[in-house]
Amino acid sequence: MPWATIEPAPIDDRLQFLRQSRGKFDLGQDFTYGVFDKNETEVIGGTGLHTRHGFNVREIGYWIHEKEARSGYATEVAAALTKVAFEIDEVDRVEIHCAVENYKSAGVPKKLGFINEGNRRKLTKDADGKVHDSMIWTMLKDEYPSSIPSKAPIEAFDAIGRRIL
Numbered sequence: 001m002p003w004a005t006i007e008p009a010p011i012d013d014r015l016q017f018l019r020q021s022r023g024k025f026d027l028g029q030d031f032t033y034g035v036f037d038k039n040e041t042e043v044i045g046g047t048g049l050h051t052r053h054g055f056n057v058r059e060i061g062y063w064i065h066e067k068e069a070r071s072g073y074a075t076e077v078a079a080a081l082t083k084v085a086f087e088i089d090e091v092d093r094v095e096i097h098c099a100v101e102n103y104k105s106a107g108v109p110k111k112l113g114f115i116n117e118g119n120r121r122k123l124t125k126d127a128d129g130k131v132h133d134s135m136i137w138t139m140l141k142d143e144y145p146s147s148i149p150s151k152a153p154i155e156a157f158d159a160i161g162r163r164i165l
Contacts, residue, residue, distance in 0.1 A: 026159070029051060030048065030049075030050055030051055030052075031048055031049040031050070031051075032046065032047075032048045033046065033047050033048065033049075033077070033081075034046055035047055035062070035064060035073055035077055037068070044064060044065045044067075044068045044073065045062065045063050045064035045065055045068065045073060045074075045077075046062070046063050047060070047061060047062040047063070047074075047077040047078075047081060048060070048061045048062075048081075049081045049084060049085060049089075053095060056091045056092040056093065057091060057092065057093045057094075057095065058081075058085040058089060058091050058093075058094050058095070059094075059095045059096070059097060060077075060078050060081045060082065060085075060094060060095070060096050061096075061097075062074045062077055062078060062105075062108070069104065070104070074105070074108045075108050075111055075112065076152075078096065078108050078109065078112060078149075079112055079148060079149040079152040080149075080152050080154045081094075082094050082112065082139060082144070082147070082149035082152075083149050083150065083152045083154055083165070084154075084156060084165065086141060086144045086149075086150075087165055088156060088164060088165055091141070092140065092141045093138055093139070093140055093141070094114075094138065094139045095136060095137065095138050096108065096109040096114060096136075096137040096138075097123070097124070097134045097135065097136055097137075098134065098135050098137075099124060099126070099132040099133070099134060099135075100119055100132065100133045100134065100135050101132065106135055106137070109137035109139075110137070111148070112139075112147065112148050112149055113139065113143070113147045113148050113149075114137035114138060114139045115137065115138055115139070115143075116135055116136070116137050117136045117137070117138050118135075118136060119133050119134060119135055119136070120133065120134050120136060121133050
């Protein structure tokens with residue numbers, strides 16, 4: 001992940017990122033979220049519901065700090081965002097991409113019932129600039145109702161606090 005090379009970022013850079021993320025969220029252009037520990041006292045990662053693949057498609061991305069890896073956070077956020085994508089955004093397709101070497105990350109979509117459509121060669125760069133092949137996992141609208149994410153216990157609210165899910 002190329003963005004990882006700038007961590008820890010100076011506070012002014014972090015503030016600018018947060019403002020840009022909030023603006024894109026409010027405009028419906030991209031949706032970035034923090035991931036917090038169970039006590040909601042510490043940021044342990046980030047996730048997003050991204051629009052970069054066009055109309056009626058969302059891509060879920062996630063990153064969890066290594067000290068919390070394999071604790072179920074990535075699976076939980078991916079399930080919740082899958083539900084949001086299909087039930088709120090009403091998309092036709094949700095994708096999860098990960099490096100082919102990243103078997104831990106690939107376990108998340110597999111566990112949730114996504115289908116591995118295959119690999120794309122030299123699609124992403126890591127923090128060191130090395131290019132990697134990516135696995136592409138997908139779930140389609142007609143597969144969603146019987147999926148694990150469809151049963152995820154989440155609540156979602158609009159900008160003025162009205163419950164929408």
